[in-house]
Structure formats: structure tokens, C-alpha cells
Amino acid sequence: MLAGIGLLLNGPLDAVDDWEDKVTDAFNRNRTDFWDPISWVCSRFGNTEVVIGVCLIAVAVIWWRTREWRWAVVPLIAISLQATIFLFLTLLVGRQRPPALPMDASPPTSSYPSGHTGASTALYLSFLLMASARIERPWLRALVMGVCGVIPFLVGIARLYRGAHHISDVLAGMVNGVVCAVLAYQWYRHRARAEAPQLKSA
Structure with missing residues (x-):
């Protein structure tokens, strides 16, 4: 689907x-000394x-906390x-990158999709899913999930602000990351369900 789009x-x-x-031009014209370093960090x-x-x-x-290697490698599988x-x-x-004044040296890959957005989405969404399943304290679970949910959006906006991508590149990268995080998480759940009857019978 992403290839076709x-x-x-x-x-x-x-x-x-x-x-x-x-949209790219609007970001270019509204750059400021205040937002430039913030976008760099994001x-x-x-x-x-x-x-x-x-x-x-x-x-x-x-892995150190749980001794479950399959659970530990979920983020690694996702990215x-x-x-x-x-x-x-x-x-x-x-795809060519947008006609913007770039604020960073772009990697030698095409503009579509956004690798920064895709990688951060895959990583932090996998953290979010894992936190929702394992962190017992409600306040800590909500905090971790909130932070992990916001980071990919900040990365995507920063890549637009800094002239590296079109909006569709960022959206495609986010979709890629979401699908990969969900697939990695569901892989663990499938393996856990498959092994549960064996553990009970043993």
C-alpha cells in the first residue's frame, strides 16, 4: 500500500x-530562533x-528485569x-525532497517515506504498547504512554519544520512505524499464547 501511494x-x-x-514554504517563513533549536532536539x-x-x-x-527475551526484543523487531x-x-x-531551505544535511535516501518519523514511531509505539500491558501503577503507565505517544508527532513536525520532508512523507513514515510496532507486539502475544498451554500441562 505504501509503495503504491x-x-x-x-x-x-x-x-x-x-x-x-x-506547507513547506509556510514552515520556512515561520522559522524563529526560539523554535530552531527545539526542532533540532525533536x-x-x-x-x-x-x-x-x-x-x-x-x-x-x-531483559534484565523480566528475563523474557521475546518480550525484550519487541522494540528491536519493530525498528x-x-x-x-x-x-x-x-x-x-x-521521491525528491521538498524545495525548502534545509536545516540539516539530508541522508542519501529519497524523501518518501520519512525514516526519522518511521523509526521513532516504531520504537516509541512499541514502548507504549508494552507499557500498557506491563506497568501496573496507573500514573506511571499513563506518563510513559503519554510521552511515548507524543514523541513521534514531535519528530514528524520537526522534520517538516526543518525542510526535510513533505507532509505525505511524514504520514507514510508514521504508518510504517505503527504497522511494524503492532506486528512486533502481536508476534510476542501470539508466541506467549502458543506457549501458555504447554507451560500449564508441564
Whole structure:
């Protein structure tokens, strides 16, 4: 689905670029010394090295606390699947980045989809799903879920603000991340259900 949408945006529906370019221009014209550093910080939450680093630390801590390796690797599966789909889509679609004044050096991949948004969505949504299932204290569960739910949106807005992507790139990246996080989480639940009867019979 994402590949089809990307090819349409890069072909028959390229007129959408005109509307999206107006949004990009609006972000360009409204940059300020106050929001520039904030957008830089938000954008970094989706950087490859940050996502991988946070994920590996989380995997180690979760495994140490639970001794369930399948539960611990849920975020790792989510970002790995997201990265695989992202690379396939960016090579297939090859969309140009928006005509903006970039605030960062863009990676040598196409604009569609947003890798920063996809990676942060896959990682933090998997954290959100895991928190909803395992954190018992209501206030702490709500806090973790709220923070993890907001971060991908901040990353997406920051990527638009900094001139790296079209809106449709960010939305596609978010969809990619959501699907991968849900698939990783459901994989664990499926394996847990499959093993439960064996544990009871033993």
C-alpha cells in the first residue's frame, strides 16, 4: 500500500506537491530562533544512532528485569522491520525532497517515506504498547504512554519544520512505524499464547 501511494505521488498525483510545497514554504517563513533549536532536539529523537542506542538500552533493561527475551526484543523487531520496509520504499519510489531551505544535511535516501518519523514511531509505539500491558501503577503507565505517544508527532513536525520532508512523507513514515510496532507486539502475544498451554500441562 505504501509503495503504491509513493509511486502515485511521484507520478500521476505529483500535483499534490504544489499543495505540500505551500506547507513547506509556510514552515520556512515561520522559522524563529526560539523554535530552531527545539526542532533540532525533536528531530534527533528519530536519528538512526539515537533510535538504535535507545532501543538496545531498553532491550537490555527489559531483559534484565523480566528475563523474557521475546518480550525484550519487541522494540528491536519493530525498528528492524521498519528499517527494512523504509529502505525498500525509498529505493522504489525515489521521491525528491521538498524545495525548502534545509536545516540539516539530508541522508542519501529519497524523501518518501520519512525514516526519522518511521523509526521513532516504531520504537516509541512499541514502548507504549508494552507499557500498557506491563506497568501496573496507573500514573506511571499513563506518563510513559503519554510521552511515548507524543514523541513521534514531535519528530514528524520537526522534520517538516526543518525542510526535510513533505507532509505525505511524514504520514507514510508514521504508518510504517505503527504497522511494524503492532506486528512486533502481536508476534510476542501470539508466541506467549502458543506457549501458555504447554507451560500449564508441564
